[in-house]
Amino acid sequence: MHLKAHRYFAMVAVTGSFTATARHFQVPASSVSRFIAALEREVGQQLLYRNTRAVKLTDAGERYYLQIRDVLELLDAADEEIMGKGAEAGGLVRINAPVAFGSLHIVKLLNGLYDKYPKLTVELTVTDAYIDPIQEGADLIFRVGHLQDSGLIGRKICDQQYVLCASADYLKKHGKPSSPQDLKNHACLVYKGTGGAQRWFFRAPGDGQSGSETVEIIDVHGPLRSNNAQVLVEASLAGRGVVFFPSWLFSRESFVNQQLIRLLPEWQGSVEQSPSQIHLLSPENRLRSQKVRVVWDYFLQAIGTPPYWDDLGDGTQTR
Template identity: 60%
Template sequence: MQLKALRYFAMVATTGSFSATAKHFQVPSSSVSRFISKLEQDIGQQLFYRNTRSVRLTEIGEKYYIQIKEVLDTLDFANEEATGKNSNVRGLVRINTAVALGRLHISRIVNQLHDIYPDLSVELILTDTFIDPVQEGADITIRIGSLQDSALIARKVCDQTYVLCASPEYLERYGTPETPQDIQKHQCLVYKGVSGSQRWYFRQNELDKPIEIEPQGPLKSNNAEVLVSAALEGRGIVLFPTWIFEEDYFKNKQLVKLLPKWLCTVEPYVVGIHLVSPENRIRSKKVRTVLDFILKEIGSPPYWDNILTF
């Protein structure tokens, strides 16, 4: 059994494509197919379901991938240690993050990453579904919310800062709320996820017991950008973290911040953003390099909090 066959297998399992794997390793697709077929013969099991549209792992293939990935990660780590700290950063790093955060921010950072490390490839998966990084093979997961006790290694990016806002047109028509209780009289644009509609919490100091509001209005959605667009069109008030908004919305007075003396959240406690990785992944030079790069690009405080200055 050849190591090359295992690397081809792991890449096909990740990309779901023989052609993408061939492109990554700069070999003909026929070579990848031949090595995979020989691997299946050697172990006496079918690893992939193949058709003209897709390639996906069989149940045996999924179990085999998890075991082989551990072996390849250990080997890559050993190679990195042997070649020294000054060797080029190369290989594949898998990043998982929320859809909106990935589209608005992480995708740009990944593009900058490739300019500096051309031998590094990134698989960026955007999903709002809570995943198990170990089972999904993610090297870095950007997690929003509370962290559960686990074997994952976490590095904090920031606490989320929220902004309550509406368009000038909406405020001219309906008036400006002066207290959290006034929100109940207004048209609100509410995020509704798998756990139901969000509630809004207000406090004047971090240690205060929050005032809980159940916002109501003409539109609910599981997509934050849909709700922000509705706010820009004057349909109601929104409450979202700073990273959801574009700086120009406030710079150009398209949106106006409300209740500036209040701390606003969608949880009764402070919610943070963390970069988490399985312990065996964080030992890899390429993963540590990407983690450090993401943290540096976001900054502390995060650059998206610049909207608070307008």
């Protein structure tokens, strides 16, 4: 059985496209189709559903892909080793990220990655569930929140910096809060997840410098709750109320254009007692691969320290 057939099949499984697979391997699409058809005859199973809109794995194809995936990765690692460090990074890298973080940042950063390493292919999976990277075959994982002991190699990207803000139209009608306690009299747009509605925590200006810290816990209320942060940000832009989210959830343009105005910038806030972080993680055996290492390094450099999303362009320091 030809190794090309397995590589073509694995790429079709990732991209869902014969055309994209042919483009990646620089062969005619007919060659990809012919090799995969021969593979299906060899194993005696239909591996792909084909129609005019998309190509999907059959149940047998899903099982077969999971079984050959690790074998192909071992072969790729062997190729990297024999070719040496000077070879151009290429192949498939699997990335997992939370839904909002992936759609707002990782997708955009991939443009620069492809410019730098055109032979790379990325499989990006976005989910807010904590996956098992070994079982799912993930090479790199972005985790937002408190990091549990996972046995993975990790690098802290940043502490999350929270931003309290509202639209200019809302503030024109209702005024600005002068303290966290004033938020009880404002329309607050509240995130409600599996743990219930969030409470907002604020630390007074200068707290911690004298060795003591006072935290104000505010139970906020308003006209809209949602388990989707981006829905609440859009509602705030429409003048519905005040939102409180990490800086990475906002677009810089909305502050530069003063669609959103930052509130109480001298107060440090979060939605938990202790601030949380964003980490980049990888199973140790994956990070040994050159292609995974260069993607790891690219993201850390592209995001920067502090991360680029903390600069919202309004002249106010994110705390």
